[in-house]
Amino acid sequence: MSKKSKAKRNFESRADREQTIEANYYARKCGLTREEVLKILKQACLVKA
Secondary structure, eight states: HHHHHHHHHHHHHHHHHHHHHHHHHHHHHHTHHHHHHHHHHHHHHHHHH
């Protein structure tokens, strides 16, 4: 496995982990489930792009 491939995989898993942490925070703050927040975040990313 090349260094680029390994680095890309680490970045993707880190991004997923950060998104999960953010979803947990907003779920607690707003009284939503984590799944609802993840859905909202994914929709927001689609609109942003």
